[in-house]
Amino acid sequence: MLLRSSQSTKRVRLWGVPDSRMKWLWLLCGIGIYGGVLGGYLYVKYTQPVTNLAQEPLRSFGFVTLVLILFAASYSLRRRLLRALPGKVQSWLWMHIGLGTTTLLVALMHSDFAGITHAFLVQWSDLLRAYAGPGALLALFVLVLSGVLGKLLDMFYTGRIVREAGTNGVGIxxxxxxxxxxxxxxxxxxxxxxxxxxxxxxxxxxxxxxxxxxxxxxxxxxxxxxxxxxxxxxxxxxxxxxxxxxxHAERLMRRWRCVHVVLSLLAFAVILYHCCMQILVILHVI
Structure with a gap:
């Protein structure tokens, strides 16, 4: 009896965040959205020549990209302002990751992969053509990349915190x-x-x-x-x-989140400018 009690006291307490099944839901959701957009893109690509980005469905892909950006950005509202919204923050985070990654893929099809397969950027002024379209795409790429790196840093340093909490004999x-x-x-x-x-x-x-x-x-x-x-x-x-x-681990994660937030504000400003100007072109205002 004493031996069993002594063994139980020496047992290391495990600290961790419970896994969320929502990540699989949002992964499937992102794959479904991307698959639908990809199907439309390939259909147009192989049935009719694409002459400009105002041609359907490339133009519609731009609106889909904007909607996905707004949905992905709602995570920040849930985490910082509208905390009464239903669902756990972790579930909203997986939505943010899934839709954020899908947004970049849809934006690439909206631009017809300009700058990657053709119409390469030669000088900095090329970022401003088509009402800062290439600049908006680059800003979105940098934003998604910073988010992916931030998630990897979170996983690494969260694991370090969990190990510390499990081995210091006290906890968090x-x-x-x-x-x-x-x-x-x-x-x-x-x-x-x-x-x-x-x-x-x-x-x-x-x-x-x-x-x-x-x-x-x-x-x-x-x-x-x-x-x-x-x-x-x-x-x-x-x-x-x-x-x-x-x-130290918490401080590094917090600083990277601040960097990601600043990048998101800058990227959203460029993307919003591009969207507004394109809408004005469609409405024949300019």
Whole structure:
């Protein structure tokens, strides 16, 4: 009985995010949208010559791209503003990823793969032709690429945080901070009424200016408490090291999200300009 209980206490707690089946739904949704658009593109490509991007269905592909962009951008509204909307944030994230990737593929067909198979960009001014059409496509590509890289960074650093939480003996960062505070208070209580050498050692160790494994000359009656303090400081230093690694991972992920948000705003501005100008052309306003 004692052996079983000791084994259970040594069992490492696993930390992680539950998997979402919504990713498969949005993957199938993206494949379905792309398959439908691809079918229309191939039908036109092999049945009639494509002379300009205003020709159907290439023009309609542009509207499909805009709708997909708006749906993909709704994830930011759900995460930051409209938190009362139904569904978990993780499910909305998979929608964001699935539709965001599909958007780029549909946009390539809308441009008839200009700049990739023909009409190559020779100079920077080529990005502004067709009312910044190539620039909008490039902005969308950079945006999707930053999102993919951000997701890979999230997977890597989330795994690192999970491993830290599972091996530090306490858990995630907020719990570690609480435990560090408890250990700090325990050291301060043990310092009460002790000699100046004892207190000085504890103060320097709490500030990280002294190794907790070093010994100092203390009174014989303080040896037992001194050993307890050293053990507490050792645990505290280990938790602080784990906390720094987790906070570092969180900080990198947060900074990359900020980069992605800035890129999304710039890309949306270019894409919106291109869409508005094309609509004005269709309406024969310009």
């Amino acid at each position: 960062a907020p719990t570690v901070e609480e435990r560090v505070q408890e250990l700090t208070e325990a050291v301060e209580r043990l310092c009460a009424g002790k000699s100046e050498a004892f207190k000085s050692f504890c103060r320097l160790a709490l500030r990280g200016q002294r190794d907790a494994q070093r010994t100092v000359a203390v009174a014989p009656v303080e040896h037992q408490d001194f050993q307890r303090v050293r053990e507490i400081l050792r645990k505290r230093a280990s938790l602080l090291s784990s906390l720094r690694r987790m906070r």
